[in-house]
Amino acid sequence: MEKIKVAVIGCGSIAQKRHLPEYEANPQVEIAAVCDIKEERAIEMAHKYKAEPFTSYKEILNNKNIDAISVCLPNYLHAPVTIDSLNAGKHVLCEKPMAVSIEEAKTMNHSARVNNKKLMIAHNQRFVSSHKRAKQLLGSGELGKVYSFRTTFGHRGPEKWSIDGSNSWFFRKEEAFVGAMGDLGVHKADLIRYLLGEVSEVGAFVETTAKENTAVDDNAVCIFKMESGVVGTLTASWSYVSENDNSTVIYCEKGIIQLENDPDYSLKVHYQSGEKAHFELDKIQSNDDKGPTNTHVIDHFVESIVLDTVPLITGEEGMKSLQVILSALDSSETKKITSIPKEPAHISK
Numbered sequence: 198m199e200k201i202k203v204a205v206i207g208c209g210s211i212a213q214k215r216h217l218p219e220y221e222a223n224p225q226v227e228i229a230a231v232c233d234i235k236e237e238r239a240i241e242m243a244h245k246y247k248a249e250p251f252t253s254y255k256e257i258l259n260n261k262n263i264d265a266i267s268v269c270l271p272n273y274l275h276a277p278v279t280i281d282s283l284n285a286g287k288h289v290l291c292e293k294p295m296a297v298s299i300e301e302a303k304t305m306n307h308s309a310r311v312n313n314k315k316l317m318i319a320h321n322q323r324f325v326s327s328h329k330r331a332k333q334l335l336g337s338g339e340l341g342k343v344y345s346f347r348t349t350f351g352h353r354g355p356e357k358w359s360i361d362g363s364n365s366w367f368f369r370k371e372e373a374f375v376g377a378m379g380d381l382g383v384h385k386a387d388l389i390r391y392l393l394g395e396v397s398e399v400g401a402f403v404e405t406t407a408k409e410n411t412a413v414d415d416n417a418v419c420i421f422k423m424e425s426g427v428v429g430t431l432t433a434s435w436s437y438v439s440e441n442d443n444s445t446v447i448y449c450e451k452g453i454i455q456l457e458n459d460p461d462y463s464l465k466v467h468y469q470s471g472e473k474a475h476f477e478l479d480k481i482q483s484n485d486d487k488g489p490t491n492t493h494v495i496d497h498f499v500e501s502i503v504l505d506t507v508p509l510i511t512g513e514e515g516m517k518s519l520q521v522i523l524s525a526l527d528s529s530e531t532k533k534i535t536s537i538p539k540e541p542a543h544i545s546k
């Protein structure tokens with residue numbers, strides 16, 4: 198079978214640590230082109246992966262041989278580059294948050310539909326082993342009703358992650374649009390939707406308390422009411438200075454599920470009966486990982502192209518997770534509980 202020819206646009210940290218190595222490890226893929234506005238980065242990655250370097254993504258779109266594009270760019274570029282790529286007949290894997298507004302997300306989804314191309318959003322939390330097992334466990338009904346939850350994603354911030362360090366786009370509001378909520382909160386909004394269904398209302402404080410010289414948020418605490426009536430909290434932070442927290446706890450009628458809440462056991466279930474079940478499972482990825490990891494995002498995207506299946510996280514799914522964080526921002530601004538529209542929509546003040 199002919200290999201899928203891929204171009205990776207943006208050669209920063211997520212491209213170098215996840216997309217490029219995971220495409221290279223996939224036998225069905227050839228990395229044909231790489232692009233970065235900083236020429237030396239494009240050349241370095243082109244050399245490493247035996248691909249052609251570009252500094253403008255538009256040049257790649259004219260190449261009929263390219264089948265698929267990974268969008269690994271600052272948030273404000275996700276929508277324009279994804280839409281252009283879909284309209285040029287390419288499948289797209291776009292990083293999160295998928296866009297900076299619902300209008301943009303809708304246009305991305307429309308472009309995927311009319312061009313009959315795959316659009317997947319890189320919400321890798323759904324592929325984490327403990328999260329997948331929790332989904333099965335909750336679906337089995339073994340733990341009875343869900344009462345409540347808390348989910349958290351926090352680390353020290355993108356200074357040590359982004360290829361541009363403290364000068365990163367992550368801290369510039371016009372390029373990032375959101376801070377910790379867009380970087381980390383949207384992952385947990387997507388996870389909680391995946392595990393527990395849709396969020397119906399949110400109350401939030403989305404603040405900038407830890408970082409200087411940035412107007413984006415770095416500390417957010419949200420309360421969610423789910424359509425099922427379950428209430429819980431989501432926190433997203435760039436202020437956890439010495440340790441990451443990527444944990445989720447789900448409180449159920451017959452026990453408590455802990456996910457990524459113990460360095461030794463990715464999944465722990467403590468039953469009301471006193472029985473305990475601890476599972477090691479594969480480790481969740483972290484910004485501090487030294488060696489290669491597999492997020493399964495790239496393999497899943499490639500499989501959806503090869504088998505012509507619907508990817509687990511479509512643009513429609515990405516848009517619903519985006520809507521949750523936009524509604525949290527709205528709640529924080531208006532100091533009111535915000536209802537989340539059933540069909541994602543612009544929230545007018």
Ligand SMILES: NC(=O)c1ccc[n+]([C@@H]2O[C@H](COP(=O)([O-])OP(=O)(O)OC[C@H]3O[C@@H](n4cnc5c(N)ncnc54)[C@H](O)[C@@H]3O)[C@@H](O)[C@H]2O)c1
Nearest residue numbers: 207208209210211212233234235269270272292293359360
């Ligand atoms: N899925 C995850 O867990 C995860 C983790 C980290 C980052 N991300 C997402 O990945 C995206 C990229 O983040 P990153 O951490 O790689 O950032 P980064 O700062 O490390 O890299 C961004 C790269 O984009 C390049 N760039 C900027 N404008 C460009 C343009 N017009 N054309 C071509 N290249 C351009 C920059 O030169 C830089 O090399 C963001 O949306 C971020 O939210 C996802």
